[in-house]
Amino acid sequence: MTDQSRAEGDIDLLADVPLADRPQHIAIIMDGNGRWAQSRDLPRIEGHRQGVSTVRMISETAAELQIEAITLYCLSSENWKRPQEEVDFLMHLLEQYLIEERRTIMDQGLRLKVIGRRDRLPPRVLEEIDRTLEMSAGNPGTQLVLAIDYGGRGEIARAARQLACEAAAGSLNPESIDEAMIAERLYTKDLPEVDLMIRTGGDLRVSNFLLWQISYSELWITELCWPEFSRDDFLAAIREFSLRQRRFGGLDINE
Numbered sequence: 236m237t238d239q240s241r242a243e244g245d246i247d248l249l250a251d252v253p254l255a256d257r258p259q260h261i262a263i264i265m266d267g268n269g270r271w272a273q274s275r276d277l278p279r280i281e282g283h284r285q286g287v288s289t290v291r292m293i294s295e296t297a298a299e300l301q302i303e304a305i306t307l308y309c310l311s312s313e314n315w316k317r318p319q320e321e322v323d324f325l326m327h328l329l330e331q332y333l334i335e336e337r338r339t340i341m342d343q344g345l346r347l348k349v350i351g352r353r354d355r356l357p358p359r360v361l362e363e364i365d366r367t368l369e370m371s372a373g374n375p376g377t378q379l380v381l382a383i384d385y386g387g388r389g390e391i392a393r394a395a396r397q398l399a400c401e402a403a404a405g406s407l408n409p410e411s412i413d414e415a416m417i418a419e420r421l422y423t424k425d426l427p428e429v430d431l432m433i434r435t436g437g438d439l440r441v442s443n444f445l446l447w448q449i450s451y452s453e454l455w456i457t458e459l460c461w462p463e464f465s466r467d468d469f470l471a472a473i474r475e476f477s478l479r480q481r482r483f484g485g486l487d488i489n490e
């Protein structure tokens with residue numbers, strides 16, 4: 236695709252989809268790295284390496300479109316089951332990404348947030364996370380949320396544990412626990428509702444991602460693997476989102 240045709244496509248999209256109709260928060264299951272590599276006779280880790288370019292493109296596009304938050308599933312709490320070599324490579328890639336992308340994150344005004352468990356991450360990765368968190372904390376743009384060692388069930392269990400501790404300490408009446416109090420204790424408490432969830436790689440499942448948060452998200456699944464997911468594909472997902480009828484259990488306004 237030439238720059239010219241890309242620019243025309245973008246103008247179309249921006250004209251079609253006013254800010255108010257765009258998703259405020261997009262969550263992405265970035266899947267299919269291994270399959271992308273294996274279908275090209277490459278080792279799986281090459282798929283992860285290539286996937287970083289897609290992350291860069293997505294965060295850049297989200298910032299341009301003034302999307303409020305974008306949450307990327309980088310490592311699930313179940314991914315530790317993979318061979319040590321692959322896990323080590325993923326940690327290395329994460330560290331490299333944080334070092335190399337810091338400038339771009341700052342240039343694009345992105346504000347980093349990380350959700351998931353910290354206690355199993357290597358100190359070097361934590362150090363780079365904290366450095367980028369601190370540096371980008373005052374940025375005004377899109378929140379770039381990385382889900383690392385994240386699992387939805389673990390997150391809900393953690394919230395339940397916190398509530399139980401507060402009840403045991405007498406600072407909260409267990410009878411008063413409602414949905415808002417649970418949501419307040421999730422990693423995502425300061426983020427808007429997830430409007431759109433995208434999964435690449437074609438699998439029709441949620442794989443322990445944002446279980447609480449996606450109750451009324453629109454789903455958009457593509458067979459394309461993450462390393463080949465393009466800016467146009469991302470724009471197409473947002474365009475389709477803007478045309479969906481969301482009812483949240485009610486009826487269409489026109490009915």
Ligand code: IPE
Pocket residue numbers: 265266267268269270271309310311314325436
């Ligand atoms: C997603 O790609 C990246 C991570 C889970 C870290 P996969 O590595 O799961 O790729 P496939 O699904 O095996 O092709």
Ligand code: IPE
Pocket residue numbers: 264265266267308309310311314438440442
């Ligand atoms: C989901 O992909 C996790 C990430 C993209 C980080 P998986 O490849 O781990 O999911 P399953 O195992 O196919 O459900």
Ligand code: MG
Pocket residue numbers: 266267268436
């Ligand atoms: Mg996978």
